[in-house]
Amino acid sequence: MARVLIQFAHPILSKSRIHATLLNYCSRLKNVTVNDLYEQYPDLYINVEREQRLLLNHDIVVFQHPFYWYSSPAIVKQWFDLVLEHNWAYGREGKALAGKAMMNAISCGGSRQAYSPTGTNRFTINQFLAPFDQTANLCKMTYLPPFVIHTTHRLTDEQLNEYGDQYCQLISALVNDQFTADDFGRVQYVNELV
Ligand SMILES: Cc1cc2nc3c(=O)[nH]c(=O)nc-3n(C[C@H](O)[C@H](O)[C@H](O)COP(=O)(O)O)c2cc1C
Known part of the structure; x- marks a missing residue:
């Protein structure tokens, strides 16, 4: 069984439709820790020691966030800048995260077609x-x-719940090591595996 850490970042969770739904569906799963970065660090003062301890205690790190300006909300960048220290996460002596896995779980306003070479x-x-x-x-x-x-502002309540269910299945499958490297290698989005 893998231990999954969801590094959650949404600056205004009270206004969120999709991420609030995803969290509801997956936060009570076994072997899953949800770390709400904006709740923990509203002033962006990240507790590096705490974050590094969390990383060491998990096998898969999921950055769950809305897509903002073709990237993540600011706290995720701040987290990378501070937590992934030289000779801890990378560099000659930096092996703390070796063998673990990382992924993004994101939502975006744009359609899949808009995110293509002709879009x-x-x-x-x-x-x-x-x-x-x-x-x-x-x-x-x-x-x-x-x-x-994709196209988050057009999602009906029914579609929101379908995505919540799909995300819950995905996180459970990650916990239970249900996917192989070949499975991951043949898809553009992990959604295609659940
Ligand atoms: C500051 C900001 C930047 C955004 N940038 C993008 C973007 O670059 N691409 C995109 O497709 N959607 C963008 N969006 C739309 C959000 O991704 C979308 O509103 C979000 O995924 C909805 O999730 P929520 O219901 O959990 O808030 C942006 C929204 C905001 C507020």
Whole structure:
């Protein structure tokens, strides 16, 4: 069984539709820890020791957040800048995270078509997430395909709950080591596996 850490970042959870739903569906799963970064660190003063301890105690780290300006909300960047220290996470002596896995679970306003070479946003979601992918690689982690929800403002309540259910199945499957490297290798979004 894998221990999954959800690093959750939404600056205004009270106004969230999709992430509030996803959290409701997965927060009580066994072997899953939800770490709400904005709740813990509203002033962006991140407790590096606490965060590093959390990382050491888990096998898979999921950054769950809305897609903001083709990336993440600011606290995620701050978290990377402070927590992934040289010779701890990377560098000659930096092996603390080796063998663990990282992924993103994101929602975006744009459609899947808009995130294609011929769409408005010109690049795919996977291309925009390259800094996460390469950060994982630098830290000797495996980067998994992202869980992605598109066109969030058009989702009906029924669709929100369908995504909640799908996310819950995904996190449970990660806990139970149900996917192989081959499974991850053949999909653009991990949604295609659940
Ligand atoms: C500051 C800000 C930046 C955003 N940037 C993007 C973006 O770059 N691409 C995109 O597709 N949607 C963007 N959006 C839309 C959000 O991704 C969308 O509102 C969010 O996923 C909805 O999730 P929620 O219901 O949990 O708040 C942005 C929204 C805000 C408020």
